[in-house]
Amino acid sequence: MQKIRKGDKVVVLTGKDKGQAGEVLQVMPKEDRAVVRGINVVKRHQRQTQTQEAGIISKEASIHLSNLSIIDADGKPTRVGFKVVDGKKVRFAKRSGDVIDG
Template identity: 70%
Template structure:
């Protein structure tokens, strides 16, 4: 089970966007990085295609998961993630800061 998943509210811990918050759009577990909406924006030159105009486009670049922390559901501050097995046998993610469950 992954600690950071699509749809999570995260806080950037290091890099040019340090301190900013956003929502995870895509996670790549193999490369250990994630795309966060509106953060780590880069400019790329785009060649013209039949469907797309040529020019410079701005898009998100992946951020390594070690530079991201999940926002605590209680107070919104960065927290580490732990796991707990509930009574019905489901494994859920838990915020280490407040002890609250992150998964629903």
């Protein structure tokens, strides 16, 4: 079970996008990385395909999970813990104690 999942609202803790928030689009657990909407945007030269034109496109690159933190109910970053509620393992925000998914 991972602490950051697809659909979570996260904030960047360090790097060029420090302080910016976004939604997780994809998580790559084997590489410990995630793609976040609007974060770590890079320009790539794209070769023309049947569906896409050639040119320089901007897209989100992955960012390491250690540089991300989930946003708590009050809008501030929080760490994530696990506990068992009604026989189910759930994530909770260590800052407020609120259950993130239940």
